[in-house]
Amino acid sequence: MSAIASDASPQPPQPHPEPRHVTATIALACLGVFVSYLPVVGVSVALPVMQQALDASTAGLQWITDAFILPTAALLLTCGMIGDLYGRKKAYVAGLVVFCLGCLVCLTAGSVVQVCVGQALTGIGTAALLPSTLGLISHVCPDRHRRTRAIALWTASLGLGLTLGPLFNGVIVEHASWRWIFFPALLIGVLTAVAGAVVLTDSRADRERHLDIPGQLLAIVAITGLVYGVIEGGSAGWGSAQVVIAFLAAAVGLLAFVRVELRSPCPMLDMRLFRSAAFSGAALVMALTLFAQVGLVFAMSEYFGLVHHASTLDIGVRLIAINGFTVVLGPLVGRLMNRTSPGLLLVVGLLIGGIGALCVNLFQASTGTGEAALVIGVLGIGIALAMAPITTIAMNSLPHRLAGTAGAANSALRQIGSALGPAVFGVILTNRTLDTLPGHLAGSGLSAADQGQVNGMVSNVGIQAGAFLHLKTPQSTGQALSAYGASFTDALHTCALIGGIGMLAAAVIAFALIGVRARPAHQTEEEVVPVTHPAGDLS
Structure with missing residues (x-):
């Protein structure tokens, strides 16, 4: 069994x-x-x-x-x-x-x-x-x-x-x-x-x-490592030490999780x-x-x-x-x-x-x-x-x-x-x-100085800079926002x-x-899992 x-x-x-x-x-x-x-x-x-x-x-x-x-x-x-x-x-x-x-x-x-x-x-x-x-x-x-x-x-x-x-x-x-x-x-x-x-x-x-307990701990390592690596990779760089370690931890944790679960009673x-x-x-x-x-x-x-x-x-x-x-x-x-x-x-x-x-x-x-x-x-x-x-x-x-x-x-x-x-x-x-x-800014009509300022703001703050992007004049602000929106x-x-x-x-x-x-009306729930396991079946 x-x-x-x-x-x-x-x-x-x-x-x-x-x-x-x-x-x-x-x-x-x-x-x-x-x-x-x-x-x-x-x-x-x-x-x-x-x-x-x-x-x-x-x-x-x-x-x-x-x-x-x-x-x-x-x-x-x-x-x-x-x-x-x-x-x-x-x-x-x-x-x-x-x-x-x-x-x-x-x-x-x-x-x-x-x-x-x-x-x-x-x-x-x-x-x-x-x-x-x-x-x-x-x-x-x-x-x-x-x-x-x-x-x-x-x-x-x-x-x-x-x-x-x-x-x-x-x-x-x-x-x-x-x-x-x-x-x-x-x-x-x-x-x-x-x-x-x-x-x-x-x-x-x-x-x-x-x-x-072992399965739970390994699941936490695998899931957290994967999501942490994805989030931090976008800001710290995909080759940074913490990102590489996170992905390695996720891979090792997943493999170990499968192995532990297969052997667990x-x-x-x-x-x-x-x-x-x-x-x-x-x-x-x-x-x-x-x-x-x-x-x-x-x-x-x-x-x-x-x-x-x-x-x-x-x-x-x-x-x-x-x-x-x-x-x-x-x-x-x-x-x-x-x-x-x-x-x-x-x-x-x-x-x-x-x-x-x-x-x-x-x-x-x-x-x-x-x-x-x-x-x-x-x-x-x-x-x-x-x-x-x-x-x-x-x-x-x-x-x-x-x-x-x-x-x-x-x-x-x-x-x-x-x-x-x-x-x-x-x-x-x-x-x-x-x-x-940079490409959209180049075609926006902004001066080189304004283009550099906008690039710097978005690079330093991230995409949230769009919420408070303002330049010296309303016209230049409108051009900057148009380029950012595109x-x-x-x-x-x-x-x-x-x-x-x-x-x-x-x-x-x-x-x-x-x-x-559609599943045949006469099929019972006990018949739904047809594949057996060497040590028995799922039922």
Whole structure:
């Protein structure tokens, strides 16, 4: 028997949950993921305001974003195991408590470092919330069709947090200090934690699990080394000692992680899960999709803030369609997944999203709000069609008793992609803008002295110099801003090309590994993993 099978221990039959309890559990699971994602894009659209208030560099802004995503990605699998061991309700409530503590730290922040600390705490809380919410749903929805609908609602709630966060924060920044953008998440998080402690019933995995400390430490080394190397490589240079060491640590950590997990009697991430083609495909697609989505949100937030000089609220409104369609179309997507193939919806969504991302190449410095909204809407529809099927395929590609493991692994790859998006696109925005700026300045009509001044400001401060770029006369300032806008837009085009190709590549992977045919109605969940292991199978 395999390690998973041999770890199983007989469990008494669980009573079927009452309908009211099922509804309450699904609602609280959705509320938990909603509150945990409120600050994600909301913080991104407030970065221009935070940059001026905290005098932060471009790398500092990237770390504000990744300080949340990194601990989420690194701790998801371990938090999933903790929930399986000690109870998903306990993990859910504890995650909300840590999340609220992080919001409180950010609410009182006076430096980039303190914001990063608060973001890291909210990331740790989110790492506990994501697998526990999916585990709670899986426990009360053993039926695949009902679970599919619940996961669609879960995904829509995630999208709702991503959608409302920028709007809340835009209104707050218009009338108060940027620090108050963390208050709505804090308030809702406290109320949700109290409701969860009172209403939820605890559940655990139906097999014995143990914490995998070596695997957790190696995962932290690999993920942190990779993201640190990408962010610092753009500013310190790709050949600098700290960047080379970071990439070496990431490579060694990844190889050691795989080796340790293959030999562990109770691995944090059982590598045999990837013997399921559907699960492997969903994992790769999730990472690529979130890399493109979060990276493009970061890039377009900077574009609207630095080139169009839009307010935080305006940025939130302009980007609302990227995640808003996930909310609007969520119930429809849930029904469609039970009537057709989730793989087909996934491939169609990725193709539409990839085309939308490539259409961002049409943006110019003078692009109007209506034109931009049309392109962003296409991207948003594609993401809405793709997101729920990815999670559903990952959850349903393995036997029901492994749904928690599948959900945690899928969420971990979601966060790794989310972390790499702002890191990679932030480096591209900076380097590409600096590379093309001299050429645009040369054709701007500015004097050689003014060209040198602008080049020096952008080189020293980074792309954030566009927020306060002023020369001696209004005419020269206008010429400088025009050249800067053209350079930044060139950089945005490069990001759009990479993001679009990434989503189209994800569509090809989904077609090849998942397919577009519906699973036969008579096929049971125990038949979904056909590949065996020399020591046994996944069941």
